[in-house]
Amino acid sequence: MLKLENLEISFATNRGSLHAVKGVTLDIAAGESIGIVGESGSGKTVLSRASMGLLAPTATRTGTVTFDGKEISSLSRDEVRETWGTGMAMIFQDPMTALNPVRRVGSQIMEGLTVRLGMSKADARKRAIELLGRVRIPDPEQALKKFPGQLSGGMRQRVMIAIALACNPKLLFADEPTTALDVTVQAQILQLLSELRKELNMSMVLVTHDLGVVAGHTDKIAVMYAGEVVEYATTKDLFARMRMPYTEALMKSIPRLSTPSGSRLPVIEGRLPDPTKPEPGCLFASRCPYAQEKCRTQHPDLTTDSDGHQYRCFFPLGAAQ
Amino acid sequence: MTTTFDGNTAHLRPADQTLLQIKDLVVEFDLGGGRVVKAVSNVSLDLVEGETLSIVGESGCGKSTLGKAILQLPAPTSGSIVFQGTDITKLSKKDLRNVRPAMQMIFQDPVSSLDPRFPVSRAVEEPLKIWNRGNEIERSAKVDELLNSVGLDPALVRDRRPYEFSGGQCQRISIARALALEPKLLICDEPVSALDVSVQAQILNLLQDMKEAYGLTLIFISHDLSVVKAVSTRIMVMYLGKICEIATPDELYSRPLHHYTSALVGSVPVPDPERKVSATLLEGEPPSPLDPPSGCRFRTRCPAATELCATEEPMLRLAADGHYVACHHPRA
Numbered sequence: 260m261l262k263l264e265n266l267e268i269s270f271a272t273n274r275g276s277l278h279a280v281k282g283v284t285l286d287i288a289a290g291e292s293i294g295i296v297g298e299s300g301s302g303k304t305v306l307s308r309a310s311m312g313l314l315a316p317t318a319t320r321t322g323t324v325t326f327d328g329k330e331i332s333s334l335s336r337d338e339v340r341e342t343w344g345t346g347m348a349m350i351f352q353d354p355m356t357a358l359n360p361v362r363r364v365g366s367q368i369m370e371g372l373t374v375r376l377g378m379s380k381a382d383a384r385k386r387a388i389e390l391l392g393r394v395r396i397p398d399p400e401q402a403l404k405k406f407p408g409q410l411s412g413g414m415r416q417r418v419m420i421a422i423a424l425a426c427n428p429k430l431l432f433a434d435e436p437t438t439a440l441d442v443t444v445q446a447q448i449l450q451l452l453s454e455l456r457k458e459l460n461m462s463m464v465l466v467t468h469d470l471g472v473v474a475g476h477t478d479k480i481a482v483m484y485a486g487e488v489v490e491y492a493t494t495k496d497l498f499a500r501m502r503m504p505y506t507e508a509l510m511k512s513i514p515r516l517s518t519p520s521g522s523r524l525p526v527i528e529g530r531l532p533d534p535t536k537p538e539p540g541c542l543f544a545s546r547c548p549y550a551q552e553k554c555r556t557q558h559p560d561l562t563t564d565s566d567g568h569q570y571r572c573f574f575p576l577g578a579a580q
Numbered sequence: 581m582t583t584t585f586d587g588n589t590a591h592l593r594p595a596d597q598t599l600l601q602i603k604d605l606v607v608e609f610d611l612g613g614g615r616v617v618k619a620v621s622n623v624s625l626d627l628v629e630g631e632t633l634s635i636v637g638e639s640g641c642g643k644s645t646l647g648k649a650i651l652q653l654p655a656p657t658s659g660s661i662v663f664q665g666t667d668i669t670k671l672s673k674k675d676l677r678n679v680r681p682a683m684q685m686i687f688q689d690p691v692s693s694l695d696p697r698f699p700v701s702r703a704v705e706e707p708l709k710i711w712n713r714g715n716e717i718e719r720s721a722k723v724d725e726l727l728n729s730v731g732l733d734p735a736l737v738r739d740r741r742p743y744e745f746s747g748g749q750c751q752r753i754s755i756a757r758a759l760a761l762e763p764k765l766l767i768c769d770e771p772v773s774a775l776d777v778s779v780q781a782q783i784l785n786l787l788q789d790m791k792e793a794y795g796l797t798l799i800f801i802s803h804d805l806s807v808v809k810a811v812s813t814r815i816m817v818m819y820l821g822k823i824c825e826i827a828t829p830d831e832l833y834s835r836p837l838h839h840y841t842s843a844l845v846g847s848v849p850v851p852d853p854e855r856k857v858s859a860t861l862l863e864g865e866p867p868s869p870l871d872p873p874s875g876c877r878f879r880t881r882c883p884a885a886t887e888l889c890a891t892e893e894p895m896l897r898l899a900a901d902g903h904y905v906a907c908h909h910p911r912a
Contacts, residue, residue, distance in 0.1 A: 443847045474852055519830075520830055523788065
């Protein structure tokens with residue numbers, strides 16, 4: 260469905276070239292769901308925007324993005340537009356700023372239907388009501404007439420999902436879809452996305468900083484750090500046998516219900532490396548509790564073990580030291 | 581509008597042991613046309629010095645309004661707030677101003693809570709200047725001390741502006757500023773919700789360190805039960821302006837008695853792909869605070885609701901040592 264090969268993206272900034280995505284190779288099959296996990300600045304959002312052909316003009320890109328057999332960078336602006344909605348669609352972190360505050364919910368959903376699918380207004384309205392029902396909005400006919408400001412955060416995110424699903428996309432990008440929401444609503448939205456994906460046999464890319472969010476809702480997970488994929492495995496395998504020290508550190512830092520009260524939470528010391536200053540060794544070395552001399556001088560390649568689990572580490576967890 | 585004392589004070593401790601005691605606090609917002617939003621309805625709570633009380637609930641449950649009402653921002657509609665022996669709701673403007681340095685607040689969005697034009701040193705120094713604490717040299721030394729204690733290197737950060745920092749660093753600067761006047765009480769309103777998971781842990785640890793170093797008493801407001809577990813001495817769960825349950829963290833998580841608490845516990849994402857989706861996932865959203873349900877406010881979403889819940893409002897009562905719940909049919 261979607262294939263990224265050796266994708267490199269950098270931005271020209273006044274401090275020099277900022278290398279945001281470094282040599283990422285991923286592929287997503289039809290109906291598959293993949294999680295992209297990383298901290299702010301890991302390149303996860305840039306990666307998903309690049310896949311949709313939504314990069315800023317200051318970006319330079321090498322490598323290929325192939326969607327449905329077509330190379331995205333070889334397409335013209337209009338041809339890329341053709342893939343939006345029917346091919347790929349995206350939902351964003353903040354449903355308030357992603358929706359137009361002065362247009363009714365109904366007209367925002369119907370826009371894609373009339374423009375992209377050429378539906379008549381009456382048909383589009385019928386379909387919009389059906390879509391709002393699909394995303395479990397109570398009383399869809401009333402909801403059509405509302406403005407985004409009259410809806411709660413969770414309801415707005417449901418509207419965003421309805422808009423994204425309007426033209427039956429084959430692939431849905433969800434960029435931190437629940438970060439701005441309450442935990443209770445987060446659980447509902449994640450559940451809804453999982454159900455819809457199965458119902459519509461759609462592929463999904465779920466981008467998040469929280470390993471807890473992707474655990475129950477994806478088939479595969481790619482962990483990103485400083486622009487690189489540092490671990491890539493099936494969800495089951497990743498949680499069962501973590502190889503990369505960064506993934507382990509990220510996992511440990513999640514606050515949990517089982518954390519003893521009054522205890523200190525484990526943290527990842529230090530900061531992400533400066534993306535404008537390339538470093539010779541492993542990018543995580545300065546924060547890694549297991550780092551050795553080799554890690555500071557040589558850059559580890561992505562290694563694949565016998566069952567397809569990929570990691571970027573000289574001294575992976577669980578290996579004989 | 582007058583409110584009757586509803587007796588929901590079973591969980592309060594003797595007033596002479598507490599730093600802060602709030603009784604029957606009501607905050608209402610008049611929308612005009614006879615429509616009144618009851619954001620906080622008859623809430624009572626208390627804090628012993630050195631304690632951390634966490635207030636947990638969904639958006640719209642009144643937790644932030646409650647936090648702000650304690651600081652008189654704006655003043656509550658009715659009820660009393662006794663801080664260090666004085667009812668601050670009855671103070672004159674001038675007297676209230678003199679109490680304010682002892683109560684500080686940090687907010688959810690650390691970037692917008694700092695003035696983008698102020699360098700860090702000026703942001704942290706401002707409270708000291710307003711209160712005429714020390715001369716310029718002493719103030720500068722105090723700023724350096726505060727920045728050091730929140731884990732920032734004064735030499736590197738003093739002259740930089742907020743946009744040059746990450747969200748986590750901005751929250752550190754906000755904490756340094758809040759501590760400048762050496763407050764007794766620090767109210768943290770969703771201090772880590774806007775931050776990455778990995779940075780959340782750093783800020784939570786920092787708040788615990790600061791609590792010890794500066795002898796603080798904390799109120800910690802959050803929508804996420806997993807975040808408050810490590811830092812709290814007591815946790816209070818709120819729903820639509822009312823208290824559902826109060827207990828120590830270990831007690832609350834191992835034995836949630838209120839059905840709402842149990843649903844909140846079940847909503848926390850767990851990094852384990854084998855875990856089944858919780859059966860107690862909450863349906864729908866909270867009803868409008870303009871027209872809250874009669875009786876128990878949670879009954880419209882509660883799996884155990886009966887007729888009694890619609891007619892009679894449950895009172896907070898003692899269920900186990902230090903564990904209070906407002907429910908007619910608590911979970912076993």
